[in-house]
């Protein structure tokens with residue numbers, strides 16, 4: 744069985760943290776990080792607001808991300824081997840792929856591929872504070888969070904809801920361990936219901 748999990752949601756919601764814990768706990772589990780598909784800086788458009796438009800779908804090479812997902816779908820074993828994931832040789836032929844990123848449910852060709860879609864959120868103040876403590880390869884210019892990051896987050900979330908995309912919301916304010924166990928149990932239950 745092939746099972747694709749989305750760990751989506753806002754910037755600094757805790758997506759990468761949760762994903763790394765799940766990867767260690769789930770058998771035959773590969774990961775694809777959406778952040779790896781950002782286009783080069785010189786291809787990122789500058790908006791009327793003067794900000795480089797990083798937080799929009801057009802800044803990501805989603806075709807390349809989709810091809811990578813398709814490579815996993817066509818042969819999870821080969822994909823795992825190529826990415827250094829050891830494959831357990833037990834009877835249950837379950838293969839899991841985690842897609843992790845901030846715009847997982849806004850790209851049409853991907854949206855129906857998920858078995859389960861999670862969406863991490865924290866309140867505005869917490870999100871802004873967490874973001875201010877991070878150091879990114881391309882540092883945020885002053886005003887980017889309120890001028891671009893937050894409005895784009897709201898826009899895509901509204902669209903996702905308007906399109907009726909079904910997600911499981913996760914409270915990113917919960918302790919890391921609690922979130923991890925909650926999602927691990929949920930995935931395990933969902934896998935049992937399918938087999």
Ligand SMILES: Nc1ncnc2c1ncn2[C@@H]1O[C@H](COP(=O)(O)OP(=O)(O)O)[C@@H](O)[C@H]1O
Pocket residue numbers: 753754755756757758759760761873915916917918919922
């Ligand atoms: N459950 C949590 N509670 C408090 N802080 C968290 C939690 N999960 C992650 N963090 C912290 O928040 C920041 C963003 O986490 P990260 O997993 O990188 O988020 P994302 O991948 O969604 O941007 C990091 O400093 C991380 O240590």
Ligand SMILES: [Mg+2]
Pocket residue numbers: 758759760778
């Ligand atoms: Mg991350």
